[in-house]
Amino acid sequence: MNKSSSxxxxxxxxxxxxxxxxxxxxxxxxxxxxxxxxRKVAPFQQEWSLIGSFVKTQESVRNAAKRVLKIHTGLTNxxxxxxxxYGSVDRDPGDRVxxxxxxxxxxxxEEDKQIAAEYKAQWFDIDELPALILDHQQMVEDAxxxxxxxxxxxxxxxxxxxxxxTIPQLRVLYEVIYQRALDRRNFRKKILSMNVxxxxxxxxxxxxxxxxYLYRFIPAKYQEMVEKGVxxxx
Amino acid sequence: MNKSSSxxxxxxxxxxxxxxxxxxxxxxxxxxxxxxxxRKVAPFQQEWSLIGSFVKTQESVRNAAKRVLKIHTGLTNxxxxxxxxYGSVDRDPGDRVxxxxxxxxxxxxEEDKQIAAEYKAQWFDIDELPALILDHQQMVEDAxxxxxxxxxxxxxxxxxxxxxxTIPQLRVLYEVIYQRALDRRNFRKKILSMNVxxxxxxxxxxxxxxxxYLYRFIPAKYQEMVEKGVxxxx
DNA sequence: TTTACAAGCGTAAAAATAACGCTTATCTTT
DNA sequence: AAAGATAAGCGTTATTTTTACGCTTGTAAA
Numbered sequence: 001m002n003k004s005s006s007x008x009x010x011x012x013x014x015x016x017x018x019x020x021x022x023x024x025x026x027x028x029x030x031x032x033x034x035x036x037x038x039r040k041v042a043p044f045q046q047e048w049s050l051i052g053s054f055v056k057t058q059e060s061v062r063n064a065a066k067r068v069l070k071i072h073t074g075l076t077n078x079x080x081x082x083x084x085x086y087g088s089v090d091r092d093p094g095d096r097v098x099x100x101x102x103x104x105x106x107x108x109x110e111e112d113k114q115i116a117a118e119y120k121a122q123w124f125d126i127d128e129l130p131a132l133i134l135d136h137q138q139m140v141e142d143a144x145x146x147x148x149x150x151x152x153x154x155x156x157x158x159x160x161x162x163x164x165x166t167i168p169q170l171r172v173l174y175e176v177i178y179q180r181a182l183d184r185r186n187f188r189k190k191i192l193s194m195n196v197x198x199x200x201x202x203x204x205x206x207x208x209x210x211x212x213y214l215y216r217f218i219p220a221k222y223q224e225m226v227e228k229g230v231x232x233x234x
Numbered sequence: 235m236n237k238s239s240s241x242x243x244x245x246x247x248x249x250x251x252x253x254x255x256x257x258x259x260x261x262x263x264x265x266x267x268x269x270x271x272x273r274k275v276a277p278f279q280q281e282w283s284l285i286g287s288f289v290k291t292q293e294s295v296r297n298a299a300k301r302v303l304k305i306h307t308g309l310t311n312x313x314x315x316x317x318x319x320y321g322s323v324d325r326d327p328g329d330r331v332x333x334x335x336x337x338x339x340x341x342x343x344e345e346d347k348q349i350a351a352e353y354k355a356q357w358f359d360i361d362e363l364p365a366l367i368l369d370h371q372q373m374v375e376d377a378x379x380x381x382x383x384x385x386x387x388x389x390x391x392x393x394x395x396x397x398x399x400t401i402p403q404l405r406v407l408y409e410v411i412y413q414r415a416l417d418r419r420n421f422r423k424k425i426l427s428m429n430v431x432x433x434x435x436x437x438x439x440x441x442x443x444x445x446x447y448l449y450r451f452i453p454a455k456y457q458e459m460v461e462k463g464v465x466x467x468x
Numbered sequence: 469t470t471t472a473c474a475a476g477c478g479t480a481a482a483a484a485t486a487a488c489g490c491t492t493a494t495c496t497t498t
Numbered sequence: 499a500a501a502g503a504t505a506a507g508c509g510t511t512a513t514t515t516t517t518a519c520g521c522t523t524g525t526a527a528a
Contacts, residue, residue: 166506167506167507168505168506184505184506184507185506185507185508185509188506188507188508189508189509207505207506208504208505208506209503209504209505209506210504210505210506210507211505211506212505212506212507213506213507
């Protein structure tokens, strides 16, 4: 297919470069991480950067973001959402490029760290990021703010847990996102009062001698929460 | 300047059409309105549509949205915020076009209705919209949801009031946004407890015989609210 | 003068949040 | 085998916030 359109409409409009950039957050017990890459192309070759790609004529913006994520992490079923556009004229000295930033959330496991290494990528602690190219630092700040805000009215954090999880695990997750301690007992009460969790018979003993009961989300209730936007201020 | 870039980077990337579309909400005592236009160009000529424009190489995305707003309403100082991108491949049969939707909020006055008429535009009651082209209906729904959600943690509604306003006016505004009645007395209590309002000596008597005191936002406090994201659930 | 009505003021009940003590299960140490 | 340590789990109470709603006030119209 031709690079310039063969269709008869809109012939006078400018054609621009459109990119997607991904802010990939990783969740670990000791805090939030961010996946950064050493840029392969000029300008700013070798510098730390978010990962991105140009959007192709024959793919949707969302699919472009998914493609980027898959290519650079191997993952496909990750929570990802649009953050917004970064569209100032001079944001990229290489050319006029409009970026549509997306942020993704994943649970970090050992395997992911290996994958990262293969791609010259590295997980950084969220408070210890290196200098980033272009407006990527701004994107990260915006994504963090959006993530925290979103966590208050969407059960967003749940995306980061395995199918079976304990209440303390869920709490730690919110502590990491909100960056503050939550009362163990009040958290339990609040979350249970929502009636979205199903208690299982098994216990997880990896983090305490006593062991904590495993739970699972009740899909219907969980879906309800997503749609109605339950208040998750904890 | 050349339409295709003269810069040496990113030469292999596709160049796309990028548009901004504006969802323009108008606030009136009896409800929210939406400004719609009869499209001037093919395809879908003469059909009802949001207003938009292609983004030019030499303008930022945000400025493109501002330009659209100014050209079609004459207004410049209007609250406007990005809603998100609409980037599926086949959303516009005219060509591959990615749209970045923006929503704007304005207080509706008589003069605005006249302006609208000049541009073959029309204010519609939000519950009585005509069929819209492309994915514009979806954009409107998304914008409404975002507006309502946003109103809960940002003093967004304040953008819609004149400098001096009464508490009942502010309440009606939130009633219109939330689409439900708010208790007169509780609203007053809550809003006053936030300490963002300065009571003036004057009264506004246009909507009651007794008259309601006029208030003004205390700029510093207001700014604080915007930044900290005060909870505005009423 | 009376009436009508939105504005404004206050109180009390109910619900949600926050603070925190105590018990339990199980592993580790003595 | 007993004691100690620790995270999990259960419960109580105080505080704050939200909700419901009665009553008074000022002013124009009847």
